[in-house]
Amino acid sequence: MKSLLANIKITVDEKVYLKDPESSEKGQQIIEHGIHLIDELGLEAFTFKKLAERIGTTEATIYRYFESKHKLLIYLISWYWNWLEYRLVFSTTNITSASERLKIAIHILSGKIEDDVNFAHISEVALQRIVVAESAKAYLTKEVDADNKEGFFLSYKRLCKRIADMVREINPDYSYPESLVSTVAESAHYQIFFSKHLPSLTNINGGKQHQLEKFLIDLVFKAISK
DSSP, X not given: OHHHHHTOOOOOOGGGOSSOGGGSHHHHHHHHHHHHHHHHHOTTTOOHHHXXXXXXXOHHHHHTTOSSHHHHHXXXXXXXXXXXXXXXXXXXXXXXXXXXXXXXXXXXXXXXXXXXXXXXXXXXXXHHHHHHHHGGGGTSSTTHHHHHHTTTTHHHHHHHHHHHHHHHHHOTTOSOHHHHHHHHHHHHHHHHHHHHHOGGGOSOOTTOHHHHHHHHHHHHHHHHOO
16 A cells, blocks of 8 residues: 555646646755745745745746746645545545545545655645645636636646535535535635634634534535435
8 A cells, every 4th residue: 555655646737837846856846845935934925036045046947847936826736635635535435425425525624734755845734834824815816717717726626526526415406515615625724724813703723623624514514414
C-alpha cells in the first residue's frame, strides 16, 4: 500500500501554469516556499520578489512557472481540492452506505488537516490556512467568468459534484444537492475563520474541528431527511 501511495501525483490543469512546477526541483521549491510565504504574509503582501529572495533565485525564474500570483493562488487552491478528492476516494472506496460516505466527506471538508508524507514539499496544514483565508480571492474577481471558461475551478466543482451525488443517493428527491454541498464547503472555511478571528459569529470554539464536523453533519442530514 505504501508503494502504491508513493506513486500518486496530484495534478492541476496545465492552463494554470506556464511550466509544471512538479517537473523540476526549482518548481517544487516555488510551491513549497510560496505556500509558507503566503501563509505568513497574506496574499496582498506576498510578491514574487519576496518569494525569489526566500528561495535564492530571481523573479524571472518564478515568472517562467506562473504569470501572476493570482495564477499561483489558483494552482494552490486547485491542488488542495484535488488532494481532498483523492483522500475522499481513498477513504470511501469500500464503504457501501451512502450515509457513511457522506459523513466521511463532511469529515474531510471540516476535519483537522495533517501534513501528508506522500507530498513532502507541500505543507497541507499551511495550505488549509491559505484556503480558509484566501480561497475566495481566487474567484471573487472580475476575471472569474474567463477563468471559469479556462477550467480553473474544475477541481472544486468535481469534488462538490462527487459529494452531491452522495446526497442524491440518500434522497433522490432533494432539490438542492449542489447548493447544499457548496454551502457546506464554504461554511467549513468561514466557521474556522470566524472561530479564530470573529468568535461572536460562530459557536465553534477556537477552531475545534470536531464541533464544526458535528454542526455540518447536523445541518446536512436535517436538510436531506425525507
